Amino acid sequence: MDEFQFINTIKQNYYRQSSVVKGIGDDAAVFRQNTKDIVTAVDTFVEGVHFRKDTMSAYDIGFRALVANISDLAAMGAQPAFYLVSIVFPSHWSPQEVQHIFQGMKAIGRSYNMDLIGGDTVSGNELVLTITVIGYVEKAQARYRHHARAGDIVFVTGTLGDSQAGYHIITNQKKYKDAAYYTERHRRPVPRVDFALGIPRTVRVALNDVSDGIANEAAEIATASDVSMQLFDEAIPVHESFHQFSKSKQYQWKYFGGEDFELIGTVAATNWDILVDTAKRVNLQLTQIGKVFYEPEYNHVYINKGNQQLERLLQKGYNHLK
Amino acid sequence: MDEFQFINTIKQNYYRQSSVVKGIGDDAAVFRQNTKDIVTAVDTFVEGVHFRKDTMSAYDIGFRALVANISDLAAMGAQPAFYLVSIVFPSHWSPQEVQHIFQGMKAIGRSYNMDLIGGDTVSGNELVLTITVIGYVEKAQARYRHHARAGDIVFVTGTLGDSQAGYHIITNQKKYKDAAYYTERHRRPVPRVDFALGIPRTVRVALNDVSDGIANEAAEIATASDVSMQLFDEAIPVHESFHQFSKSKQYQWKYFGGEDFELIGTVAATNWDILVDTAKRVNLQLTQIGKVFYEPEYNHVYINKGNQQLERLLQKGYNHLK
Numbered sequence: 001m002d003e004f005q006f007i008n009t010i011k012q013n014y015y016r017q018s019s020v021v022k023g024i025g026d027d028a029a030v031f032r033q034n035t036k037d038i039v040t041a042v043d044t045f046v047e048g049v050h051f052r053k054d055t056m057s058a059y060d061i062g063f064r065a066l067v068a069n070i071s072d073l074a075a076m077g078a079q080p081a082f083y084l085v086s087i088v089f090p091s092h093w094s095p096q097e098v099q100h101i102f103q104g105m106k107a108i109g110r111s112y113n114m115d116l117i118g119g120d121t122v123s124g125n126e127l128v129l130t131i132t133v134i135g136y137v138e139k140a141q142a143r144y145r146h147h148a149r150a151g152d153i154v155f156v157t158g159t160l161g162d163s164q165a166g167y168h169i170i171t172n173q174k175k176y177k178d179a180a181y182y183t184e185r186h187r188r189p190v191p192r193v194d195f196a197l198g199i200p201r202t203v204r205v206a207l208n209d210v211s212d213g214i215a216n217e218a219a220e221i222a223t224a225s226d227v228s229m230q231l232f233d234e235a236i237p238v239h240e241s242f243h244q245f246s247k248s249k250q251y252q253w254k255y256f257g258g259e260d261f262e263l264i265g266t267v268a269a270t271n272w273d274i275l276v277d278t279a280k281r282v283n284l285q286l287t288q289i290g291k292v293f294y295e296p297e298y299n300h301v302y303i304n305k306g307n308q309q310l311e312r313l314l315q316k317g318y319n320h321l322k
Numbered sequence: 323m324d325e326f327q328f329i330n331t332i333k334q335n336y337y338r339q340s341s342v343v344k345g346i347g348d349d350a351a352v353f354r355q356n357t358k359d360i361v362t363a364v365d366t367f368v369e370g371v372h373f374r375k376d377t378m379s380a381y382d383i384g385f386r387a388l389v390a391n392i393s394d395l396a397a398m399g400a401q402p403a404f405y406l407v408s409i410v411f412p413s414h415w416s417p418q419e420v421q422h423i424f425q426g427m428k429a430i431g432r433s434y435n436m437d438l439i440g441g442d443t444v445s446g447n448e449l450v451l452t453i454t455v456i457g458y459v460e461k462a463q464a465r466y467r468h469h470a471r472a473g474d475i476v477f478v479t480g481t482l483g484d485s486q487a488g489y490h491i492i493t494n495q496k497k498y499k500d501a502a503y504y505t506e507r508h509r510r511p512v513p514r515v516d517f518a519l520g521i522p523r524t525v526r527v528a529l530n531d532v533s534d535g536i537a538n539e540a541a542e543i544a545t546a547s548d549v550s551m552q553l554f555d556e557a558i559p560v561h562e563s564f565h566q567f568s569k570s571k572q573y574q575w576k577y578f579g580g581e582d583f584e585l586i587g588t589v590a591a592t593n594w595d596i597l598v599d600t601a602k603r604v605n606l607q608l609t610q611i612g613k614v615f616y617e618p619e620y621n622h623v624y625i626n627k628g629n630q631q632l633e634r635l636l637q638k639g640y641n642h643l644k
Contacts, residue, residue: 021462025546026398026467027363027398027531028395028397029361029363029465030360030361031362032359032360033360037343038354040353040440041349042440042442043442044442044452046410046444046445072349073350076352078350085364086452087366088366094644117362117614118364120364122366122367122368124450125370130364130366130442132454134362135350137352141344144344145348146348147350224347224348244617304455
């Protein structure tokens with residue numbers, strides 16, 4: 001199979017988005033969007049760093065990589081529309097395996113009516129998958145990190161630490177309760193698009209997706225909004241069987257274990273009920289985990305362990321350049 | 323330097339494009355385009371495949387990578403606007419070297435008023451640079467490969483084979499005439515944006531950029547337009563000192579040596595004068611190199627060597643999956 005034949009196997013037969021003017025097949029793709037704002041992000045996944053063949057199928061590697069990107073759009077309050085995929089293709093991967101990566105992407109892409117409109121396929125020594133996503137949001141309605149204000153409630157969707165627990169289960173051949181649940185959360189996370197799009201436009205929220213662990217994501221909101229926040233340790237939502245793991249693992253995973261692709265955000269206390277309704281409508285757990293306050297000179301995130309003492313939560317998200 | 327400090331060193335202090343709503347600093351970038359079509363493409367460059375540290379400076383690697391992407395926009399008739407850069411950063415590259423890559427991109431980006439609005443920085447074993455570009459074109463005015471028609475003139479801008487000649491000079495320590503010219507063409511090619519944007523809207527042209535050699539690019543136009551074409555061997559424009567290289571190298575480089583980032587296209591014979599004027603206005607060489615004809619059942623590209631015989635030109639562009 002040569003490069004051109006390969007592209008033919010992954011090309012869509014038709015496009016779902018009416019805004020596509022030209023998809024795959026020219027020097028570039030063309031689309032038209034005259035009423036909404038356009039949102040775009042890019043994420044790269046490297047074999048051995050972000051995924052391994054022995055813990056995840058090719059299909060799931062593709063699935064999860066696109067989820068990570070869709071999750072960025074969700075965190076902006078944007079409706080997913082397109083993706084472009086660039087792949088560095090080493091000789092130890094077969095074209096069939098790479099096709100499975102695309103099948104995984106297409107499966108999750110399809111469920112959000114996304115179209116694959118471009119990409120590049122090149123050779124190299126390690127598999128690198130770079131996805132560019134494009135989405136739409138009503139004009140001036142994007143959800144930013146800098147929207148938090150003192151007095152806001154801090155919330156998070158779903159439960160935290162599941163993805164890391166799933167990875168632990170996959171890489172440790174012991175018996176665990178709800179093993180299938182955790183491994184599924186690791187391999188096929190669900191981006192919280194429905195929730196993000198369900199929040200009424202008039203409600204101000206700051207939003208961030210939990211790709212790097214909430215310690216990191218909360219700090220980003222605090223810095224961007226020039227506020228501090230405290231998180232109630234007892235309130236951090238975890239799965240009912242999460243206590244089967246050691247205390248140190250629980251702590252590590254729920255605060256610093258990323259890739260749950262939940263949403264963390266803040267909202268005015270007066271609008272909390274509206275968010276609760278939104279979450280109920282999309283059948284998603286929503287938990288108040290802290291509050292925002294103003295602290296002169298600092299933008300810190302603290303854990304409140306219920307003993308009157310605020311303990312500073314330092315960022316320990318994965319740093320690729322350390 | 324950690325990942326966040328690194329991003330701060332490459333972030334722009336201000337944005338040139340008025341359509342930027344949010345640049346770097348959130349989960350995604352946001353822009354607004356109410357009147358034009360949006361054009362987007364992605365290209366990946368791998369160390370050892372697309373570039374080598376010993377033949378090109380980090381600055382030039384960045385410069386040329388963004389040129390390749392801008393060239394895709396030019397081939398669509400689109401005005402460059404934004405780029406996003408994803409970089410896989412191995413330990414044998416220093417943060418300073420990677421900053422030089424960004425400086426090279428910024429230099430060429432600045433000359434087209436482009437803004438860097440997003441990206442990703444991850445670790446890996448080999449340097450991989452993935453650039454997503456976004457541009458604008460007047461509604462329904464994009465220049466496509468499928469726009470060629472029987473009777474059209476085939477044209478090309480500039481001279482061909484220079485980039486490969488430059489690479490040859492860099493990797494062979496012999497004396498060559500105009501060495502500086504060729505190496506400059508290899509390291510810092512000029513995308514033909516001015517010419518592409520200068521073509522009046524009413525003129526139908528098919529366009530493709532010469533990234534893989536004209537044999538390949540001409541074949542893409544022929545296939546997309548369901549036509550055949552013949553190229554006049556004598557007419558293929560080369561630099562005045564190009565004959566210093568062996569006949570076989572000349573042939574190889576001008577037809578199959580890519581990365582000149584010139585534009586190949588077709589236009590109705592009646593509009594040829596308009597294109598000549600456009601080229602003159604932007605001070606660019608423009609050469610008629612062939613003609614388009616209809617051939618039942620085939621979409622072939624032939625070379626006419628002046629001996630009445632058409633010789634089929636097969637595609638030999640770089641195939642990454644061979």
